[in-house]
Amino acid sequence: MPTKPAKTSLPPRIRITNPRPIVDCGRHPAKRTVGDRVEVTATVFRDGHEILGAQILYRGPDQRRYESAPLELVNNDLFTGSFEVTASGRWRFLIEAWSDRAATFRDELRRKVEAGEEDLTSELAEGAILLGIEDLDVETALASTVSDRHGTVRSDALELDVDRPLGRFGAWYELFPRSFGGFAGVERVLPQLAELGFDVVYFPPIHPIGRSGRKGKNNTLGARPGDPGSPWAIGSEEGGHDAIHPELGTLADFDRLVARANELGLEVALDFAIQCSPDHPWLKEHPDWFQHRPDGTIKYAENPPKKYQDIVNVDWECDDRQSLWEALRDVVLHWMSHGVRVFRVDNPHTKPLPFWEWLIAETRAVDRDVVFLAEAFTRPAMMHELAKIGFNQSYSYFTWRNSRWELEQYLVELATEDVDYFRPNFFVNTPDILSAYLQEGGRPAFEARLVLAATLSPSYGIYSGYENLENVPIAPGSEEYLDSEKYELRERTIDGPLLPLVARLNAIRRANRSFQRIDDLTFLETANDQLVAYAKQSEADTVIVCVNLAMAPSEGLLVVPPDLDLPDSFVVQDLLTDETYAWQVGGNYVLLPPGGAHVMHVR
């Protein structure tokens, strides 16, 4: 029954535990952005009193060999160090640790000398070998800086997904190209959008729209002649996911639009919605990709009692799923080949996770810098899992977090426990979400929510109409817009009273590094539940934001805590108004109009 201990090599005496950053025990990569310093920590220890050394070994996506960065002991076996990620793609790092017998010898010798021991002959004979110094004396021994590595061990490798800065930081503007006269019209407003400081212009699907089951105005069944249908009812005899709706323009027009956007520092983001109008070419070409009932009918999409009579879903478990998956991948590769590097993915939580894992790997193999935004509004486990398996950023619960307590609780979660994998994109509205707060609060609510989104989340977005304060729902208690442009043609221009605030906020975000990260956040006391206040601090700047959530003036005492490490008194400048104030560590009186905000830069 008794067995023998492993004979060949000495089992490792050093343990490396709790390495960070890590996501789900290393099953998923942590996210970082090009230019980040990755702060690494690990607990490294062994039996006895040996002095240990440790380092980080890391390599980028194009490196075969590991580079090293030092790890230093902080206390209680905790080591910390860092390295910079300089390219996008998949990085690996691990921790290497060893016993330093030379340092251990010196440490013991020093303690003996300090304790007044005099006969250290035996110790010095031992040290002479370790340090490689003949006729070693105490002084020489203690002055030596030789170190050696004994019993070296390595942790498992951990992975990082490093993406370009847009993966983390960007301002998005969503518009329906048909409301601007198609691609040509959009091209005309691009300079305005660039000047407003946007980074991404996102279009709902631009493909031919089906006629079968087409929805009329306000989501009614039975479209009338001239009703354009929902862009998400993708596919008609004019083509499917790789085609362009003829009324928007041609592929050449699209290419020109993308090129013009890029010239202006803008990117075009497309919607990737895996669903088909009953008129989509795939239904004829690949009927086996769709689920049929026993009576031969195809199920339209539904989530009872909600019905989507204008679309059908693919059957992920069909026998021919391999060609289905490949066709879907080819749709994304097609648009990538036309310059699109940002995709907003419609309802990814209703499609299999293994599909997304495969698709994202396929696209990254072509272009590491393609960015996927997950439009999932569902329970936390799936929201988090989509982020873990590779979506660069995610829609969030922001639109439903309106009170100070809700905002604080949610942002603390995003800035701490979720921060290594889940990057929120705070849309203030979407074609599907006109929040009750905006419906009821009017302009002050729009202003407050805009400041919150732009200053709390590095990525945020608005859907056109927000700047015009559009806030009439289709029915009381509904979050759907009345006369939504999902179902009808609108004529839009880029105007609206909120645009100066938008432009100012986007400029502020670009100029102040603190707004480009989410994990530098400290909420501040205000002595008034209607005033939410927070500091954000980077190496480059400290900003303090205070937003009045009420539709009435609010006053309070904004408390600057000592742990922000600010001088006892200092000057703040409101970046929205350029006014300056003398503030101090401790309470600072603030009075804000309905929905008003301070965005204070600490000088």
Add this chain to the structure above:
Amino acid sequence: MPTKPAKTSLPPRIRITNPRPIVDCGRHPAKRTVGDRVEVTATVFRDGHEILGAQILYRGPDQRRYESAPLELVNNDLFTGSFEVTASGRWRFLIEAWSDRAATFRDELRRKVEAGEEDLTSELAEGAILLGIEDLDVETALASTVSDRHGTVRSDALELDVDRPLGRFGAWYELFPRSFGGFAGVERVLPQLAELGFDVVYFPPIHPIGRSGRKGKNNTLGARPGDPGSPWAIGSEEGGHDAIHPELGTLADFDRLVARANELGLEVALDFAIQCSPDHPWLKEHPDWFQHRPDGTIKYAENPPKKYQDIVNVDWECDDRQSLWEALRDVVLHWMSHGVRVFRVDNPHTKPLPFWEWLIAETRAVDRDVVFLAEAFTRPAMMHELAKIGFNQSYSYFTWRNSRWELEQYLVELATEDVDYFRPNFFVNTPDILSAYLQEGGRPAFEARLVLAATLSPSYGIYSGYENLENVPIAPGSEEYLDSEKYELRERTIDGPLLPLVARLNAIRRANRSFQRIDDLTFLETANDQLVAYAKQSEADTVIVCVNLAMAPSEGLLVVPPDLDLPDSFVVQDLLTDETYAWQVGGNYVLLPPGGAHVMHVR
């Protein structure tokens, strides 16, 4: 460059994340005790709106096949369930989950019916196949309880180390057999120890003691004739780790002692100390097991400036380490063959972790019920790792946690984040630790610490002399006893003024299940920092303990919070005095003498 999706089988759509109990991502087993219900939780989800089913599969150490226990959905994809562990040894469990298409069908049908949809012919045709019912109508469909399992997935298996109740719950008494006249004398006091309610009688090493470097009284160098030496200086020409010191008795005497202890419901625990006196037989038989200096001398043990001139350490990295490891294992197996099933391991943190992993596995293969107590006082990482790799219980920082804040902070850690693997044994003193609190506080301090240890930790222990209030240190600022019996012969009997309190506490612990676990703890407000108070609740009982940490009377308001689910007013009986009090949810006046305590049982 593009690759094909996996062709053969559909990749699993269901994810099982965050399974519990789990220790270090599943690298180590969680600990449980025979008779425990293991509460299992996991997050189980997939894409879409399918209804999922899940269960636990588990098996004990002697089972080949898994048994199942149900998992129920609580909310937000969290499933919970439980199973009972009925035998000691290594258990395995995993989570299995599936899509229930029949239940999903019924759920969708119900929602459509509730929404007033009338033509459900296609749905019912589909349901007929799923439910296996011909000519299905709505009523029959909704009443059906058929379920099916589709796309079943399994989590990785997780492990549990289940030990006998003594692994978690027991009262220990430590004594030096030589101070009681050897084994025969110990045998005479066993009935007293049993009557006092102890479960384990633990002996420091019982082996022959070396003469070279033997320590004299009070740890002085150069023993005088008649000085017995430290029992931890193991080995002389009379034998090593498998021999008995001739002055204690014979192996037959030891066997009789063990048998008598067992008759009385007591167990004898031995010390396993891996170190040798310079006179240990191994130094001659296996000189290569020890580390020699270049000048040929063997290093004695030291942790500069501390010196242990009477012992040498083994060289774990010697070429012949295989036979060294086997010899050490055989020492433990030897004493196990003489009825010893509990070992207190001396300084395990100065020996290689892989050795302990191997040794514990070796001994468990012979007897699953052998219990190892780790006597490690070192930094948290090593303390925790020793517990994770298999030590059933561990010495703790308890002796140095004396203020209310310290106790609360430490106990909350033990009762929550450490609870799945680290079981503390709260010794109030040891031959090496006479805490400053005891030195300074006298009898009130001894009483307070005894009540704290016995009521906060399921395992606790006292080293003899505690009951006699011995509290004179060798020097100011030292935790060493003056005239410690580590270095000299003492004559002891089991007496001392604290024994009635010891007996009472041990009886209370056995009668009230709440004292047999650590994770049922709630600290209570007392409006006085000198009064620490806590409730412990099991299915069987609720107890409330309040201890006065001060050497003066203390009064306060002990607040019973509503979340203990007690009636608004209730009667408590002090199990130490049998007095009863009318208490209520809210504040209850308490007044305690110096070091005094209430141990209230809620009726």
